[in-house]
Amino acid sequence: MKVTEKRDNFTSKLGVVLAAAGSAVGLGNVWRFPTEVGNNGGAAFILIYLLCVIGVGVPVMMSEFLIGRHTHANTITAFSKLAPGKWWRIEGVAGVFVAFLILSYYTVISGWTLYYLVQSLRGGLLVSQDYSAYFTAFSSDPYIPIIYAAVFMLMTHWVIVRGVQSGIERFSKIMMPMLLLIIGILVVCSFGMPGAGTGLRFLLKPDFSKVTASVVLSAMGQAFFSLSLAMGCLCTYASYFTSDTKLVKTAFSVCSIDTFVAVLSGFIIFPAVFSVPNVNPDEGPGLVFVTLPNVFNIAFHNVPVLGYAFSGMFYLLLLLAALTSAMSLHESVTAYVIESMGIPRKKASAMVSCSCMALGVLCSLSFGVLSDVTVFGLTFFGLFDFCASKIIMPAGGLVICLFAGWYLDRKLVYNELTNGGTVPFRLFRLYVFLVRYVVPVAIALIFINELFG
Numbered sequence: 001m002k003v004t005e006k007r008d009n010f011t012s013k014l015g016v017v018l019a020a021a022g023s024a025v026g027l028g029n030v031w032r033f034p035t036e037v038g039n040n041g042g043a044a045f046i047l048i049y050l051l052c053v054i055g056v057g058v059p060v061m062m063s064e065f066l067i068g069r070h071t072h073a074n075t076i077t078a079f080s081k082l083a084p085g086k087w088w089r090i091e092g093v094a095g096v097f098v099a100f101l102i103l104s105y106y107t108v109i110s111g112w113t114l115y116y117l118v119q120s121l122r123g124g125l126l127v128s129q130d131y132s133a134y135f136t137a138f139s140s141d142p143y144i145p146i147i148y149a150a151v152f153m154l155m156t157h158w159v160i161v162r163g164v165q166s167g168i169e170r171f172s173k174i175m176m177p178m179l180l181l182i183i184g185i186l187v188v189c190s191f192g193m194p195g196a197g198t199g200l201r202f203l204l205k206p207d208f209s210k211v212t213a214s215v216v217l218s219a220m221g222q223a224f225f226s227l228s229l230a231m232g233c234l235c236t237y238a239s240y241f242t243s244d245t246k247l248v249k250t251a252f253s254v255c256s257i258d259t260f261v262a263v264l265s266g267f268i269i270f271p272a273v274f275s276v277p278n279v280n281p282d283e284g285p286g287l288v289f290v291t292l293p294n295v296f297n298i299a300f301h302n303v304p305v306l307g308y309a310f311s312g313m314f315y316l317l318l319l320l321a322a323l324t325s326a327m328s329l330h331e332s333v334t335a336y337v338i339e340s341m342g343i344p345r346k347k348a349s350a351m352v353s354c355s356c357m358a359l360g361v362l363c364s365l366s367f368g369v370l371s372d373v374t375v376f377g378l379t380f381f382g383l384f385d386f387c388a389s390k391i392i393m394p395a396g397g398l399v400i401c402l403f404a405g406w407y408l409d410r411k412l413v414y415n416e417l418t419n420g421g422t423v424p425f426r427l428f429r430l431y432v433f434l435v436r437y438v439v440p441v442a443i444a445l446i447f448i449n450e451l452f453g
């Protein structure tokens with residue numbers, strides 16, 4: 001193990017919570033969550049999602065925190081330190097590899113967001129047009145989406161090069177409050193729209209007849225993605241926590257902020273979507289890039305300036321959310337390159353940014369000129385997403401729980417979660433029960449369903 005650079009730490013409690021919440025709050029909350037709610041029947045899905053966050057998300061997050069903070073190392077080294085010479089290290093390797101894969105396609109979607117933001121502000125978005133054709137023409141273009149993705153990658157790179165304190169912590173402290181403020185403004189605006197009543201009823205009135213096994217499993221998968229679990233991102237961030245950071249409390253705060261933002265995104269999107277006739281909430285991934293611009297265009301037809309402001313703020317929100325998440329994905333890989341290969345941060349982050357962008361180019365082209373190139377019937381984009389979110393992520397969650405619940409010494413776990421016994425944690429036995437039995441069984445079910453269902 002080579003380590004030449006001194007490790008930074010987060011300097012304040014607020015910095016810790018905002019950076020970890022920044023990792024969690026991302027496209028998953030503003031884009032994927034409302035889409036899943038729309039597809040899976042509204043309020044009943046939200047209730048099940050909440051149960052998954054509390055029963056699965058919080059304990060897995062605490063486990064990642066304790067592994068990272070105990071070892072103060074990147075994810076791969078963390079597992080090697082806790083279980084020298086054992087196979088558990090594979091989890092760290094898979095985590096870093098998948099963070100890299102996710103970052104490559106996350107950058108492409110974030111690039112689309114940046115393009116939509118620029119177009120909203122220039123007034124090019126809200127002109128009556130066929131938004132589906134508009135989106136297809138843009139995303140299949142061989143150059144423009146790549147340029148926007150590259151700009152997004154540069155923004156992420158620019159933060160990561162600055163390191164933990166003056167990069168990640170500083171920018172999370174600026175971007176997260178901005179994000180929360182924008183969400184607040186957009187929720188208020190959305191409540192004033194004509195479809196607010198229908199939208200809210202859809203979100204608040206559960207219809208349990210829609211709940212099936214696959215809805216429960218989608219809720220769990222969504223919780224994993226949204227909370228940034230199982231891929232070592234939070235483990236890496238926790239390695240920069242100091243010995244007085246309260247892990248249990250931080251995990252609860254991060255899960256609460258993430259869930260709050262996801263639900264509020266629903267409160268922004270559904271009232272808007274129901275304000276326009278003949279638009280369905282279950283439009284799939286096109287919700288944000290096809291349905292919403294259409295809704296903004298129709299809803300603000302008479303006052304285009306408000307439309308520009310509303311859509312501009314919405315895409316800015318999505319961009320900020322994506323940026324703080326991309327930072328955590330980038331950092332998990334960069335920390336490994338710095339510490340295991342002894343490469344300075346500047347060079348290590350440049351290597352990660354460039355190689356990830358090269359994969360990103362493949363992902364982006366898979367919507368256009370490379371759409372016919374498939375591996376196992378999937379385009380590059382589909383393949384990366386499938387490997388990451390359907391295979392390696394649930395498997396990673398399973399391994400982390402087995403590691404914390406069965407392999408690690410119970411005293412070590414207790415000491416880490418209670419800062420050496422100084423912070424009371426009355427539910428410790430419940431935590432152990434969850435990570436030993438409940439979470440592994442639950443994840444094994446998702447896994448089997450995703451692969452064979």
Ligand code: TRP
Nearest residue numbers: 024026027028225226228231325
């Ligand atoms: N949680 C982020 C979102 O909601 C995405 C993300 C960041 C992520 N880091 C991760 C997902 C690690 C899985 C694993 O968009």
